[in-house]
Amino acid sequence: MRGALLRWYDREARDLPWRRTRDPYEIWISETMLQQTRVDTVIPYYERFLERFPTVESLADADADDLMEHWAGLGYYRRARNLRAAARQIVEHHHGDLPDEVDGLLSLPGVGRYTAGAVASIAFDRPAPIVDGNVARVFARFFGIRQDILAASVQARLWQEAETLARGRRPGDLNQAVMELGATICTPRAPECARCPLERRCNAHEAGDAAALPFKAARKAPKRVAAVAARITRNGRHLAARRPPGGLLGGLWELPGGELVSGETPEAAISRNLRERLGLTAKSCKTLGSVEQVFTHRHLELHVLRVETAGGRVRRREYDAHRWLSERGLNALPLSRIAQKAIALGR
Numbered sequence: 001m002r003g004a005l006l007r008w009y010d011r012e013a014r015d016l017p018w019r020r021t022r023d024p025y026e027i028w029i030s031e032t033m034l035q036q037t038r039v040d041t042v043i044p045y046y047e048r049f050l051e052r053f054p055t056v057e058s059l060a061d062a063d064a065d066d067l068m069e070h071w072a073g074l075g076y077y078r079r080a081r082n083l084r085a086a087a088r089q090i091v092e093h094h095h096g097d098l099p100d101e102v103d104g105l106l107s108l109p110g111v112g113r114y115t116a117g118a119v120a121s122i123a124f125d126r127p128a129p130i131v132d133g134n135v136a137r138v139f140a141r142f143f144g145i146r147q148d149i150l151a152a153s154v155q156a157r158l159w160q161e162a163e164t165l166a167r168g169r170r171p172g173d174l175n176q177a178v179m180e181l182g183a184t185i186c187t188p189r190a191p192e193c194a195r196c197p198l199e200r201r202c203n204a205h206e207a208g209d210a211a212a213l214p215f216k217a218a219r220k221a222p223k224r225v226a227a228v229a230a231r232i233t234r235n236g237r238h239l240a241a242r243r244p245p246g247g248l249l250g251g252l253w254e255l256p257g258g259e260l261v262s263g264e265t266p267e268a269a270i271s272r273n274l275r276e277r278l279g280l281t282a283k284s285c286k287t288l289g290s291v292e293q294v295f296t297h298r299h300l301e302l303h304v305l306r307v308e309t310a311g312g313r314v315r316r317r318e319y320d321a322h323r324w325l326s327e328r329g330l331n332a333l334p335l336s337r338i339a340q341k342a343i344a345l346g347r
């Protein structure tokens with residue numbers, strides 16, 4: 001498997017920006033961005049992020065809004081907050097150099113088994129395994145694994161196979177070769193076995209069920225949650241509030257609001273949330289529409305209302321900052337995708 005993969009990789013690997021560097025910091029940033037996000041989405045973010053934060057030190061010193069602004073749109077915002085926390089740890093405890101072994105990397109905030117393996121193997125040539133969605137698919141097909149891919153026993157087997165694979169020469173390239181194969185040839189719906197360097201030994205190809213693998217058992221649908229957001233305008237300026245760090249969408253800006261409690265109408269919920277969280281009294285509300293987003297465990301439906309409030313200063317509770325901004329200023333904030341959609345409704 002190793003020889004076939006490496007020969008194919010040397011010939012066919014896509015030219016991606018993070019493949020032109022051996023700098024551990026740059027590789028770490030790329031691997032963190034690539035978790036849950038597609039390669040073509042990541043490329044412009046990666047380049048912009050490294051221009052703004054070219055070193056571990058610059059990331060450790062990053063201002064929270066500046067950091068979020070360079071991440072907004074990539075989703076899974078905890079990754080950005082963890083990157084900065086890890087950068088601070090690297091500066092404080094490792095003289096600004098990333099640890100070069102899996103165990104040291106795993107001690108950093110936000111670095112899991114995948115990222116540790118990727119950085120250790122790609123940047124430091126360590127025989128460290130990695131398993132992501134692409135690797136899992138290629139292995140399930142190649143080895144003919146037909147049980148639920150997310151079952152603990154199957155995950156253990158996948159990591160074991162990855163560990164065996166990475167024991168060879170050029171572990172970083174071997175790991176990248178499997179991921180590349182999964183991304184370009186052994187794709188979810190239509191694997192192109194005729195172009196695959198593993199075709200002759202592949203279990204699923206021989207059995208004819210490659211497209212049906214990996215098998216995933218049915219899982220619970222994400223929980224539906226309803227929330228409200230208010231478009232409040234005074235003297236041509238719109239109110240935005242920043243969520244406290246931590247938790248879902250922490251550190252990002254939004255139109256202020258909050259969740260509905262059971263039996264509450266959106267109008268009642270916005271009045272209550274504005275009173276409780278910002279000390280504002282709603283005088284009238286008009287529905288602008290609703291937007292939705294599905295997160296890993298939640299399906300969020302956000303009702304957006306234009307709200308007139310009685311005058312009076314904002315007295316913040318729960319939010320950790322607020323600003324009155326022009327439409328342009330509002331859109332320039334680090335916003336989650338659902339906040340962007342909510343703002344677009346009120347234009």
Ligand code: SF4
Pocket residue numbers: 138141142185186187191192193194196197198199200202203204205210
């Ligand atoms: S032969 Fe087909 S199913 Fe097997 S690894 Fe290659 S592309 Fe995937």
